[in-house]
Amino acid sequence: MNQPLLEAINLSRTYKLAKGSAGKGKAFRHALVEMNLSINTGDRIGIVGESGSGKTTLVRLLLGLDTPTSGSVEFKGQTLISGKMPWLRKDVQIVFQDPRSSLDPRMKISEIIREPLVCLGIDEDHDARIDEVLDSVGLERAMRDRYPHELSGGQRQRVAIARALAPRPGVLIADEPVSALDVLVRDQILELIAQLTDKLGLTLILVSHDLSVIARLCNRVIVMKDGAVVESGNTREVFDRPAHEFTRALIGAIPRLPESL
């Protein structure tokens, strides 16, 4: 059997809550409970679930930005540890939810995109690469010398995508990449992600509240509730024959199913 690209094994994450909020003793939040997940090269996985179901927690663990309480994450068979892990970061990159907070307000756009190139020691002409990714996310090269606050929300998210793509990763994780954006630009950004995924042959992990977004971009879907997977499978199948009541409720919440289904 061939090895999965990215794999979560019995992954759990329990947060210790600030003392006092729940009265006496120590309080814990089990954000992720014994999660198993394997992602193969070329997969386009959508992760849905209500707010607080542990999606962001999972994403952080998959990126090695947080340490699991128990269990582990493996990338190409190598277990993630805390630290810089350039072997992981060169290949797995992330686009955060809110581009207003994920771009350093004191850095120029070019410096923001240069960051992974420098930190990961990417061996090519950085300036040329910056221009190249700016082109591919549809931003003018002249934006290089601007600061994030001089850009619109949609443009900022394009910068975040450009930063993620700069080191030529094979896996792109996007944690609700459009939920902080104006409704009008959401489609453009999703379109861009879809198009780049195709063009670059990326493995995509897309987190969203919005099932229609997942339906459009992903071939596999995972439904999460209270830190565990309640249902997973082929997107079309899950949508057509949701096995779990919770999934049905989620689907019922979509105003209108996309035509393509």
Added chain:
Amino acid sequence: MKKAMKGNISLITGSVMVAITFSLLILSFIWTPHDPLEVTPDDSFAGISSKHFLGADKLGRDILSQIIVGSRVTLLVAALAVTIAMTLGVSAGITIAVASRKLQAPMVYAVNIALAFPAALLAIILAAVYGASTLTAVSAIGLATAAAVAQVTRRTAYGILASDYVLAAHACGASTWRIIRKHVMPNLRASLLIQASAVVSVSVLAESSLSYLGLGTPPPAPSWGRMLAGSQQYIFVNPLLAIWPGIAIVIVVLGFNLVGDGVREVFDPTLRRSDS
């Protein structure tokens, strides 16, 4: 809009006052109406005149000249203290912020203990041991304010380290050192400017108080605090003696406070807009 305008008023007024202070300092090296230490018994307690613009003290020394030259001690102490306080305070604050949780607690504890020793108290302790001098005043003021700077820097740095853009930098493989240099420091800048101006104000107040108590720079170098101490006895012979040095101190302290306030009011809204 209103806020930014008000900030500008503080900033402008404050900058003017700071500029006056520095002009005095520069002037002290170029020209003073008289030698500040020149004793002329005939002019004892002279009032305002074309010879002594601000009058003269008991020994007939020119007040204006003493005030001009007195700016040296004031600003020297402030400059050294601010250097010590910012260097130590900022590095300690950032170190605490990036340290692991287990190490944080004892360091925060140490800072809290240091905060119980305000500048003047520390200066008194040092003066008891070494005898009062500019050096004891500077070290005491610098060390005492460093604790306060560390406290504020730690809190601000915490906020920055918890931000999404630092998380994003981690995801790009940035090292802790790079994150401090490229993300924490630039985003701390406005806060550091505000703190530095506060430290200058505190230093000037502390230095003048110490000089007044006789624990600052020893004579003969003129100092505003000591001029006021000397004026107390003769306040009815020449009340102006007790006015001028006080005004000088207030201008410096108010000036730096207003600059700090101005920076806060002007920078804060933009910081908030681009951070959240």
Added chain:
Amino acid sequence: MNIVVFGARRLFLFISSLVVSSAIVFSMLRLLPGDLAQAKLGIQATPEALATLRHELGIDRSLIAQYWDWLSHALHGDLGISILSGADITAEIAQKATVTVPLVIMASVLAVLVSIPLGMYAALRYRRMDGVATSAMSQFGIAVPTFWTGLLISTFFAVAWQVLPAGGFPEGGWSEPGIAFKSMALPVFTLALGQGAVLMRFARSATIDTLQQDYFRTARATGLTRVQALRKHGVRNAMIPVISVLGMQMATLIVEAIIVENVFALPGIGQMLLQDVNNRDLLKVQGIIAVTTSIVFFVSFLVDLVLGFLDPRVRQSA
């Protein structure tokens, strides 16, 4: 966090801070040139005489042994004997404290009583001339050194207009309450002025916050005037930061009290401390500093408890 656990933690913090800070002061005063024996006998003293005195004073032993000795005596209220005057240090501090403690307490109370209404006023009218003037006044108050205020106040009130005396605390202390109170009036006023200016800023910004809160708007919507609504919600909200700042300011306040005592020639701890510093009476300086820092830590302990009681959020961030 449970209030008892919170209190116990704070108590531990308080006590350990005392031990650590006194150890620091102790070593600062001992590790340095010109030891106690030298200070007492002068530079011309013979080495034999120095050695004998060192042995008598117990300063030929290890630093830790000395500190332990000092601490265990201090815990029993014995801070030793002044090397220069031979007087009992604890007794002297206790006697001088009858001036300093009332000075600090009265000034704090006055500062709080004045700064809260003024701060609220400045907040209510922060777009009007008088509100701006009020907060400009506090800016000015912060920038004026205490000793200068004291100097000017004593000049005008005591010497020129002779309303109240500058200093002249009676020999008999509080057994002559009338005279004692009168002689304290100007120093208290001076000290409160500086502190009040600081506290007022916090009262003002807390009130501005309150004015923007939903519950304040609701109260207004039920028909209360701004002043009525503020009386209902604003006073407590202004009080929390003012009390916590007062706690943090305690160390500064004591230092200012030392200065004020010297301006008004009040025979308190501050004046004594300065004399001892000039005399290099290190053991006594150490005793005085230990007492003042204990007071600082004790006050911040009390303030923490009070705030923890008033505001559960304080307990969480502990």
